[in-house]
Amino acid sequence: MEELTIQAFIRGEWIDIGIISFPKSSQHNFRVTELNYLGDYALEHHDKDDFHAVSLNHPVSFFFDDMGKPGWLTFLDDIMPSGASRRYWVKYLDIEDLSYDEQDYVLLKFGTMSPIGNLRIKDSLPERYEVADNLYFSVDDVKNRAGDFLDYAQQRGAAAGGATGAGGEAPKLILRCGFDHGSGSEKIWIDPYQDDNSNHDLHYLVKYPRGSRSTIDCNILRAEFYFYHELTEMGVETISTDGMRLEEGLNYPSLWLPRFDVQIN
Numbered sequence: 001m002e003e004l005t006i007q008a009f010i011r012g013e014w015i016d017i018g019i020i021s022f023p024k025s026s027q028h029n030f031r032v033t034e035l036n037y038l039g040d041y042a043l044e045h046h047d048k049d050d051f052h053a054v055s056l057n058h059p060v061s062f063f064f065d066d067m068g069k070p071g072w073l074t075f076l077d078d079i080m081p082s083g084a085s086r087r088y089w090v091k092y093l094d095i096e097d098l099s100y101d102e103q104d105y106v107l108l109k110f111g112t113m114s115p116i117g118n119l120r121i122k123d124s125l126p127e128r129y130e131v132a133d134n135l136y137f138s139v140d141d142v143k144n145r146a147g148d149f150l151d152y153a154q155q156r157g158a159a160a161g162g163a164t165g166a167g168g169e170a171p172k173l174i175l176r177c178g179f180d181h182g183s184g185s186e187k188i189w190i191d192p193y194q195d196d197n198s199n200h201d202l203h204y205l206v207k208y209p210r211g212s213r214s215t216i217d218c219n220i221l222r223a224e225f226y227f228y229h230e231l232t233e234m235g236v237e238t239i240s241t242d243g244m245r246l247e248e249g250l251n252y253p254s255l256w257l258p259r260f261d262v263q264i265n
Contacts, residue, residue: 007120018054079120080112163190
């Protein structure tokens with residue numbers, strides 16, 4: 001039986017909270033899943049359905065109850081690669097020939113290291129190398145390379161999968177942005193581990209145009225930038241426009257949105 005460890009980011013650190021199991025995986029059935037919270041964790045946080053739980057539908061408990069309907073834990077759809085991110089991972093892992101359900105398992109195991117939110121699959125974390133921890137890119141790399149930035153980053157030794165945690169049909173990257181005082185320019189980097197609370201570099205979700213990246217697709221993305229600012233002026237609570245940027249690349253624009261799920265103290 002295949003199993004994966006799920007972690008939650010709670011009070012400034014990643015901790016193991018439970019095991020996702022695939023009880024029928026030996027029969028090549030990856031659609032049936034179960035969640036079992038770790039014993040000590042369940043004892044401390046029993047019955048909580050807030051950020052301590054994987055979802056409102058699965059509060060912290062000692063036993064898993066599928067309500068007589070074994071199947072897929074739908075909260076997993078919120079953290080595993082989807083849309084453009086899924087297409088990248090399926091190609092990168094060369095799993096096009098697997099069934100959709102088996103692809104889901106492989107994507108959870110290898111591609112769910114840094115989803116939006118406070119959950120991740122521990123098994124997805126890549127082995128840590130010094131070269132990846134000290135690898136930086138320029139803003140031009142991100143805005144001009146667009147579709148092939150992940151391949152470029154991977155070739156240079158970065159754990160590029162750490163930038164793929166956002167779903168949706170429009171291609172997106174999860175990146176950090178800081179300032180290199182030595183060169184006097186901004187530095188962009190990929191943070192697959194998200195474990196250094198002392199680092200105050202900005203967290204960005206970078207969006208590119210969806211579809212064929214036609215003129216209309218590009219203008220829709222540009223308009224999104226201005227819509228956020230108009231909503232803010234109207235007093236509507238939305239993504240913070242502080243630090244939001246619209247970058248024009250050689251071929252396409254990119255919208256840099258401050259991460260709404262990250263708080264830097």
